[in-house]
Amino acid sequence: xxxxxxxxQVPDAKNVRIDPNTHTLVRQGVESIVNPFDMFxxxxxxxxxxxxxxxxxxxxxxxxxxAEALRETLSLGVxxxxxxxxxxxxxxxxxxxxxxxxxxxxxxxxxxxIICGKQAIDGDTAQVGPELATQLDIPYATFxxxxxxxxxxxxxxxxxxxxxxxxxxxxxxxxxxxxxxVGEPRVPSLRHKMRAKKADIPVWGVADLKLDPNDVGLTGSxxxxxxxxxxxxxxxxIMLEGSVEEQAEQLYRYLKEAxxxxx
Amino acid sequence: MxxxxxxxxxxxxxxxxxxxxxxxxTVTETAAEISDSxxxxxxxxxxxxxxxxxxxxxxxxASDDLASYQGVWVFAEWRQGQVHRVAHELLGSGRKLxxxxxxxxxxxxxxxxxxxxxxxxxxxxxxxxxxxxxxELAHFTDEAYAGxxxxxxxxxxxxxxxxxxxxxxxxxxxxxAALVSxxxxxxxxxxxxxxxxxxxxxRPAFGGNVMATIVCPNRRPQMATVRPKVMKPCCDxxxxxxxxxxxxxxxxxxxxxxxxxxxxxxxxxxxxxxxxVIVSGGRGLRNADNFELLAELARLINGAVGASRGAVDEGxxxxxxxxxxxxxTVAPTLYLAVGLAGAIxxxxxxxxxxxxxxxxxxxxxxIFDVASCGxxxxxxxxxxxxxxxxxxxxxxxxxxxxxx
Numbered sequence: 001x002x003x004x005x006x007x008x009q010v011p012d013a014k015n016v017r018i019d020p021n022t023h024t025l026v027r028q029g030v031e032s033i034v035n036p037f038d039m040f041x042x043x044x045x046x047x048x049x050x051x052x053x054x055x056x057x058x059x060x061x062x063x064x065x066x067a068e069a070l071r072e073t074l075s076l077g078v079x080x081x082x083x084x085x086x087x088x089x090x091x092x093x094x095x096x097x098x099x100x101x102x103x104x105x106x107x108x109x110x111x112x113x114i115i116c117g118k119q120a121i122d123g124d125t126a127q128v129g130p131e132l133a134t135q136l137d138i139p140y141a142t143f144x145x146x147x148x149x150x151x152x153x154x155x156x157x158x159x160x161x162x163x164x165x166x167x168x169x170x171x172x173x174x175x176x177x178x179x180x181x182v183g184e185p186r187v188p189s190l191r192h193k194m195r196a197k198k199a200d201i202p203v204w205g206v207a208d209l210k211l212d213p214n215d216v217g218l219t220g221s222x223x224x225x226x227x228x229x230x231x232x233x234x235x236x237x238i239m240l241e242g243s244v245e246e247q248a249e250q251l252y253r254y255l256k257e258a259x260x261x262x263x
Numbered sequence: 264m265x266x267x268x269x270x271x272x273x274x275x276x277x278x279x280x281x282x283x284x285x286x287x288x289t290v291t292e293t294a295a296e297i298s299d300s301x302x303x304x305x306x307x308x309x310x311x312x313x314x315x316x317x318x319x320x321x322x323x324x325a326s327d328d329l330a331s332y333q334g335v336w337v338f339a340e341w342r343q344g345q346v347h348r349v350a351h352e353l354l355g356s357g358r359k360l361x362x363x364x365x366x367x368x369x370x371x372x373x374x375x376x377x378x379x380x381x382x383x384x385x386x387x388x389x390x391x392x393x394x395x396x397x398x399e400l401a402h403f404t405d406e407a408y409a410g411x412x413x414x415x416x417x418x419x420x421x422x423x424x425x426x427x428x429x430x431x432x433x434x435x436x437x438x439x440a441a442l443v444s445x446x447x448x449x450x451x452x453x454x455x456x457x458x459x460x461x462x463x464x465x466r467p468a469f470g471g472n473v474m475a476t477i478v479c480p481n482r483r484p485q486m487a488t489v490r491p492k493v494m495k496p497c498c499d500x501x502x503x504x505x506x507x508x509x510x511x512x513x514x515x516x517x518x519x520x521x522x523x524x525x526x527x528x529x530x531x532x533x534x535x536x537x538x539x540v541i542v543s544g545g546r547g548l549r550n551a552d553n554f555e556l557l558a559e560l561a562r563l564i565n566g567a568v569g570a571s572r573g574a575v576d577e578g579x580x581x582x583x584x585x586x587x588x589x590x591x592t593v594a595p596t597l598y599l600a601v602g603l604a605g606a607i608x609x610x611x612x613x614x615x616x617x618x619x620x621x622x623x624x625x626x627x628x629x630i631f632d633v634a635s636c637g638x639x640x641x642x643x644x645x646x647x648x649x650x651x652x653x654x655x656x657x658x659x660x661x662x663x664x665x666x667x
Contacts (some may be wrong), residue, residue, distance in 0.1 A: 008466060009367075011284045013299070032285075036588060036589045040589075063299065063300050065300070082487060084411040087335075088264075090265065090302065090303055091264050091319070093446065094437070095440070095447075098441065102331060112607070121588050122468070122469055123468060124450060124467070124604045126437075126449060126502040127437040127440075127447060130438050131437045133655045134442060134647070135441060139518070139519040139520050140407075140438075142430075143434070148490070156523070161430045162429060162430050162534065162536045163525075163527055163528060164525070164526045166524065167522075167525075167526070169523055170278050170520050179581050179582070180585070180590065217264055218303060218320075218321055219264075219447070220264050220444030222444075222445055222447075222479050222481065222482045223446035223477050224318075224479075224480065225304070225305040225476070226463075226478050227475065228305040228306050228473055228475045229473065229474050230309060230472075230474070231467065231471065231474050237636065238633050238634055238635070239631075239637045239638070240273040240637070241638075242643055244641075244648050245648055247645060247648070248648035248652050251620065251636070251649055252652045254620075254636055258618055260539075260597045260618065261539040261596060262538060262564035262565035263652070
């Protein structure tokens with residue numbers, strides 16, 4: 001069983017706050033982290049590895065420093081890591097990203113299961129997983145919260161929907177996007193940390209993937225950002241003073257005036 | 264490829280350097296310089312007062328015959344015997360786009376035993392309704408629904424396709440986009456159309472801290488998922504429309520996935536995404552039992568109960584209730600944040616709410632920075648007082664109503 005986990009390096013939200021006066025984004029430093037949902041994906045893969053044995057590879061597309069994100073996953077017990085990095089990949093939308101990831105996974109050879117986080121916390125699109133599965137022509141299940149690996153070659157997956165949950169069976173190879181419920185990431189072990197530090201992470205570019213540079217990055221993208229702006233700021237905040245009974249009274253009237261449904 | 268600096272216009276003010284989320288900009292003595300770390304996110308472009316920054320354009324390579332695509336489509340999500348409210352909202356929004364473009368607005372209804380749902384789509388604005396009704400489509404699977412929608416697009420060529428950014432839309436619409444080979448913008452909160460017919464798709468990014476407007480210049484249909492509860496529905500029961508029952512080959516709805524079980528959520532207070540009111544608690548609640556206080560308030564005002572990551576990590580609430588970065592993103596009419604500090608990871612999941620009321624003992628809690636109304640109080644005093652107040656008012660109202 002070979003599991004590939006697709007990860008993304010994202011700016012750490014801890015270093016981002018909203019200026020209460022201007023309501024604009026204030027950033028302190030530019031530290032990056034592994035997208036939190038992708039850490040759950042890594043954990044899901046490692047649990048299958050612990051249980052039934054598997055080889056786990058983490059894969060990312062990004063600038064050279066994204067290798068650090070891969071190293072972090074190696075320190076958790078991931079077997080191999082692969083970085084897709086090339087100036088030609090920059091500015092990719094979800095289509096161009098999934099095209100590039102699909103080419104890498106095809107080149108890897110046998111892959112039985114691909115796990116992605118539900119979405120990345122910077123873009124929030126949740127599109128790369130389903131688009132990647134479609135480009136590879138394999139079935140997928142999104143928003144998985146519980147994964148059961150069944151022989152021969154099947155997964156039983158519980159996925160969360162707005163209406164509750166659904167249990168699906170998928171034949172392998174397949175792709176999953178996962179939620180937090182699949183498992184909190186484990187703590188890195190000293191042994192794996194040492195290995196991660198020394199690990200030689202291969203880097204593939206557009207030529208290694210035998211892709212046309214016009215099919216990747218911004219030139220291979222279908223969508224384009226034409227404007228970025230700050231959201232309109234919230235109206236002035238009011239604070240309710242007085243005794244608790246007075247505060248409750250004012251709050252009730254505030255909600256009533258705002259025509260809050262249900263009140 | 265990276266953002267482009269016009270050195271003639273750059274005043275080396277340094278604003279772009281501060282907003283770049285990846286630290287790719289260095290301001291030298293003469294102009295801003297962009298390093299290879301640039302991800303072309305575009306945040307610097309709008310910040311620059313002098314118009315010195317721009318982004319390179321997407322490939323203009325072989326696009327197919329754009330003019331042959333016509334009309335606006337809304338995917339009318341149908342689940343468990345009901346059309347999702349977001350379909351009505353999208354028809355309201357699609358109506359405006361279609362009128363501006365002077366084209367037809369069509370609704371696409373996929374599922375089983377759909378006869379009773381066609382008229383509501385017409386009343387909400389559809390000029391045409393395409394229906395694919397098969398027993399095999401009674402349960403949603405990505406492959407079957409995407410296969411059917413792909414086939415309809417192939418036959419009828421709409422220029423725009425809108426779907427709800429629900430768990431269904433966010434799951435299978437990316438597959439449709441990939442099958443058609445076109446662009447898709449997720450989670451839009453604003454839509455408009457340019458004179459050239461380009462769909463201007465505005466969506467929050469970086470957890471709602473910035474807004475981005477996105478276009479799909481060279482592919483059709485232009486596809487977007489739209490957040491529920493953002494667009495306004497309109498209704499006119501006298502409207503007439505064309506209804507077409509479409510027959511598609513069996514191969515379109517074949518799927519490799521087997522639906523073994525559908526487990527509906529029983530508890531009304533659990534449905535976060537749909538709720539108009541969410542009462543959310545954090546570590547300030549102190550234990551799981553105290554969440555009953557929030558549940559009581561929520562039941563009283565038809566709300567759902569949410570939780571911060573802290574409360575979920577303590578095991579007081581189920582992870583499915585978590586609001587924030589690693590939980591759900593919600594945008595109810597009222598978000599009542601009780602005993603939670605308001606870490607940025609929480610705020611990004613709820614700052615789209617229309618009203619945010621914060622209740623916290625600590626006057627300096629960051630949650631007050633995003634609140635529209637703040638109450639510095641002990642939640643164990645204030646929430647029971649509010650519950651009493653609501654009950655008392657309800658009592659009064661019932662008494663006043665003649666014959667009640």
